[in-house]
Amino acid sequence: MDYFLTNTDDISDCDDQSDKSTSNNNHAKNHTQKSVLGENTGRSSRRKQSAPRSRLVRQCDECDFTSSMTSEFKTHMKFEHGHDQVFLCDLCRYYSLSSFDYQLHLNSHQ
Structure with missing residues (x-):
């Protein structure tokens, strides 16, 4: 209830x-x-x-860094690996460096 x-x-x-x-x-x-x-x-x-959001822990594909904070993960990707734009899915742990791939992924949730 x-x-x-x-x-x-x-x-x-x-x-x-x-x-x-x-x-x-x-x-x-x-x-x-x-x-x-x-x-x-x-x-x-x-x-x-709004439904309570679970903390999505994201694992960096390029090193052993993990974070449940979006801003921290984006900062890591930018300063540690030189990726200026990172697209993070709010529904799962997926992330992409390509906006096109990110849009394709979002369509998979529908």
Whole structure:
């Protein structure tokens, strides 16, 4: 079951026209409780809920360097091996020095 809190915009847009100054806290709790219980609140979040990303450990093909940080891996490739552009897949451990090969790889995820 997914647990998430509702966006505050959802509460302010609610059709309930009760006195919001005195009952807003209880009303907000109602929306939150429905969301936690997996019930439909009648409102969808305007913000995209991003899934937690796992740390992808990348292994350099030219040496024994590994890193789970994108910027660190790109810096390594640039300064240790002279590759100015490295294309890293966000979905798996794949990387390429060629944008064409990288695009072909991205198509394989579809």
